[in-house]
Amino acid sequence: MIPFLKQYLRKYWYFFLGAFLCLILTNYLTILIPLKIQTIIDYYPKASESHIFPHRALLGIILLALGMLLVRSFSRVLMFYPGRAVEHEIRKDIYSHIMSLPQSFFRKNSVGDMMCHMVEDVNNIRLMVGLVSLHFFNTFLIYTFSLYHMFQIDRYLMLIVMSPVPFILLCVRVLSKKLSRYTGKSQEELSRLTKCTIDFLSKVSFIKVSGSQNFVQTVFDEINGTYETSYLKMCRIRAQMFSFIGIINTLGHLVLFVVGGKMLTKETLSIGEFVAFSFYLNLWAWPTASLAWIIHLLQQGRASIKRIQNIMKNEPPLEIKVSSSFDKKTLPVHLEVKDLSFSFEKEVLKNVSFSVLPGKSLGVFGVTGSGKTVLANVLAGIEKAPEETVMINGSFVEKWSHKEYQNLLSYVPQSTFLFSQSVCQNITFEKSFKENKLLEKKLKKVAQVASIDKEIETLAKGYDTIIGVKGAKLSGGQRQRVSLARALFKPHGLLVLDDVLSSLDSxxxxxxxxxxxxxxxxxxxxxxxxxxxxxxKCDHILVLDEGRCLAQGTHKSLLLEEGLYRETWKYQRALLS
Ligand SMILES: Nc1ncnc2c1ncn2[C@@H]1O[C@H](COP(=O)(O)OP(=O)(O)OP(=O)(O)O)[C@@H](O)[C@H]1O
Ligand SMILES: [Mg+2]
Incomplete structure (x- = not known):
C-alpha cells in the first residue's frame, strides 16, 4: 500500500508539511483555552474582591478561538487538496491502463468491476489520503499536547485517567480485524450489484419486450439484498467499535470525578485545575471515538488499493496510440497465415493457413460458429495470434509494434459500434469538417463508397446530425455503412470486414x-x-468448418467441387431467381 501511495503523494509533500504545521498551531491554541479558563476560575474570586474583572483572560479566549478557526480551516484545505489531486491522477491512470489491456482481460472482468474501480475504489483512496491523514496527525497532536499539560497539572492523576487507554487499543485491535473482513465483502457485493445494474440497463428494451421483467427483478432483488446484508454487518461492527470506545473513554471521566474529586476536597487540586483536566479529557473524546471510523476508512482504502493494484499488475501489452493523420497513404500489405490455431476453453481455429497478395482479396465463408469472427479478431490484433503464425509483409505480427500494425489495419466488426456523436465524428473522429476542405472531400468520398452519402444528406443536420445512443437513430443497415465508411476513412493497407453487408438489400x-x-x-x-x-468477387475464398479449413480456392474452382460452398451458391441463386 505504501509504495503505491508514495508514487502519487511524493510531489505533494509540502501540502502535508503545511497542513502539519497548521495542525500543530491549531492544537497548541486549543490547549491554551483550558489554561485561560483555569486562570479565570482560580483568580476570579480574588479579582472580584478587588472589583477587577479578568477582561484580558476573556479577550484571550475569544482571540484564541478566532485564531483556531483560521488555522484549522487552512489545515483542512492543505490536507484535502492532495486527496483530490491523487483521485484525479489515479482515475486517469486506471482508465488509460484498462484501455490498453488485451481482450483476455475483458473476458475475465466485467464493466461493472471497472466502474467500481473507477468510482468507488478511487473515492475510498481519496478519503483515506485526506481524512485518515488529518485524523492521524490531529489525534497524535491532541494526545501529545494534552498529556503534557495534564502531566504539568498532576502526573498521578494523569496516569490514573489514562488507565482505560490500553482497553481502547485492545478493543480496536479485535474489532478492526472483523471490520476488515466485512469491508472487503461489502465492496465485493457492491461490485456485483453495479455489474448487474449495468448489464440490465444496457438490455432494457429487450427486457421489456421479452417478458423477462420478473426474472430480472428477482435477480436484482437478490443481489441488492445480499449487498444490504453485508453492508449492514459491516455497519454493526463499526457501531460496536464506536460504542465500546465511547464507553471506555467515559470511564476516564468517571475516574477523574472520583479521584480528582477527592483531591479537590483535600485541596491538593484547585477547581481551575480540575476544570482544565476535564477539558483536556473532552478534547480526547472525538479523536478517540472517531478511531473506529478512521480504521474503517483505512481498511476500505487498503482494500481498494489492493483491487487497483491487481488491475495495474496486468502489464499493458502494447502502445495504444494510433496515427490520426487521415491523408497518409498506406500501401496494401502481403498477408500470410501459417498453421494458425486458437483456443478459448476449447480450440476454435485449427491449423488454418492461407496467403493474400498485396491488393488482393480473400473471402471467408462458413456456417455459423465456424470461427470466422475469431479469425477476424486474431487478424485485427484483438485476440493475440500465437507466435509465428501471422505474417505481414514477410514479418511476424509479434515483431510489429502495436502502433505500426494498427496504422496498417482497418476493421469493421460484425456487431457495429457507434458513439452517440455526430455522423462526421463517428466516421472521422474529428469534431467538424467545416474548416478543412481536404477532410470534407475525403469524408464525402468514403460515404459515397459505403453508399450512405445520400441518406446522410437527408438527415436533419446532414453530417452534423447526432445519431443517438449507439446510433439508435439509424437503421441497422445505415449503422453498418457508417461503420464501413469509418474503416475506409482511416488510412489502411489491410481491410477486414466481418459480415458487414448482412443487413443490406441486394x-x-x-x-x-x-x-x-x-x-x-x-x-x-x-x-x-x-x-x-x-x-x-474475391480473388480467393476460404471455407471454414468448425475452425478447420474445409476448402479453399477461387470462386470458379470451388464451384467445381462438391461441398458446402457449391450447395450454398446454388441455393442462394435459386432464391434470387
Ligand atoms: N469469447 C469467447 N469465449 C469462448 N468461446 C468463444 C468466444 N468467442 C467465440 N467463441 C466460440 O468460438 C467459436 C467460433 O465463433 P465465431 O464467433 O468465430 O463464429 P462465426 O463463424 O463468426 O459465426 P457467425 O457466422 O454466427 O458470426 C464458437 O463456437 C464460439 O462459441
Ligand atoms: Mg461471426
Missing amino acids: ETESMIVDNLFGGECDATKIIISHRTSILS
Whole structure:
C-alpha cells in the first residue's frame, strides 16, 4: 500500500508539511483555552474582591478561538487538496491502463468491476489520503499536547485517567480485524450489484419486450439484498467499535470525578485545575471515538488499493496510440497465415493457413460458429495470434509494434459500434469538417463508397446530425455503412470486414461491392460473409468448418467441387431467381 501511495503523494509533500504545521498551531491554541479558563476560575474570586474583572483572560479566549478557526480551516484545505489531486491522477491512470489491456482481460472482468474501480475504489483512496491523514496527525497532536499539560497539572492523576487507554487499543485491535473482513465483502457485493445494474440497463428494451421483467427483478432483488446484508454487518461492527470506545473513554471521566474529586476536597487540586483536566479529557473524546471510523476508512482504502493494484499488475501489452493523420497513404500489405490455431476453453481455429497478395482479396465463408469472427479478431490484433503464425509483409505480427500494425489495419466488426456523436465524428473522429476542405472531400468520398452519402444528406443536420445512443437513430443497415465508411476513412493497407453487408438489400450490397472491387479501395481485403454473391468477387475464398479449413480456392474452382460452398451458391441463386 505504501509504495503505491508514495508514487502519487511524493510531489505533494509540502501540502502535508503545511497542513502539519497548521495542525500543530491549531492544537497548541486549543490547549491554551483550558489554561485561560483555569486562570479565570482560580483568580476570579480574588479579582472580584478587588472589583477587577479578568477582561484580558476573556479577550484571550475569544482571540484564541478566532485564531483556531483560521488555522484549522487552512489545515483542512492543505490536507484535502492532495486527496483530490491523487483521485484525479489515479482515475486517469486506471482508465488509460484498462484501455490498453488485451481482450483476455475483458473476458475475465466485467464493466461493472471497472466502474467500481473507477468510482468507488478511487473515492475510498481519496478519503483515506485526506481524512485518515488529518485524523492521524490531529489525534497524535491532541494526545501529545494534552498529556503534557495534564502531566504539568498532576502526573498521578494523569496516569490514573489514562488507565482505560490500553482497553481502547485492545478493543480496536479485535474489532478492526472483523471490520476488515466485512469491508472487503461489502465492496465485493457492491461490485456485483453495479455489474448487474449495468448489464440490465444496457438490455432494457429487450427486457421489456421479452417478458423477462420478473426474472430480472428477482435477480436484482437478490443481489441488492445480499449487498444490504453485508453492508449492514459491516455497519454493526463499526457501531460496536464506536460504542465500546465511547464507553471506555467515559470511564476516564468517571475516574477523574472520583479521584480528582477527592483531591479537590483535600485541596491538593484547585477547581481551575480540575476544570482544565476535564477539558483536556473532552478534547480526547472525538479523536478517540472517531478511531473506529478512521480504521474503517483505512481498511476500505487498503482494500481498494489492493483491487487497483491487481488491475495495474496486468502489464499493458502494447502502445495504444494510433496515427490520426487521415491523408497518409498506406500501401496494401502481403498477408500470410501459417498453421494458425486458437483456443478459448476449447480450440476454435485449427491449423488454418492461407496467403493474400498485396491488393488482393480473400473471402471467408462458413456456417455459423465456424470461427470466422475469431479469425477476424486474431487478424485485427484483438485476440493475440500465437507466435509465428501471422505474417505481414514477410514479418511476424509479434515483431510489429502495436502502433505500426494498427496504422496498417482497418476493421469493421460484425456487431457495429457507434458513439452517440455526430455522423462526421463517428466516421472521422474529428469534431467538424467545416474548416478543412481536404477532410470534407475525403469524408464525402468514403460515404459515397459505403453508399450512405445520400441518406446522410437527408438527415436533419446532414453530417452534423447526432445519431443517438449507439446510433439508435439509424437503421441497422445505415449503422453498418457508417461503420464501413469509418474503416475506409482511416488510412489502411489491410481491410477486414466481418459480415458487414448482412443487413443490406441486394441493390445496395452490389453498389458497395462494385465500389470496393472497382478500384475505390486498393487495400488487401478480408471479407467475411454468408453471401456467395459477395464472395464470388474475391480473388480467393476460404471455407471454414468448425475452425478447420474445409476448402479453399477461387470462386470458379470451388464451384467445381462438391461441398458446402457449391450447395450454398446454388441455393442462394435459386432464391434470387
Ligand atoms: N469469447 C469467447 N469465449 C469462448 N468461446 C468463444 C468466444 N468467442 C467465440 N467463441 C466460440 O468460438 C467459436 C467460433 O465463433 P465465431 O464467433 O468465430 O463464429 P462465426 O463463424 O463468426 O459465426 P457467425 O457466422 O454466427 O458470426 C464458437 O463456437 C464460439 O462459441
Ligand atoms: Mg461471426
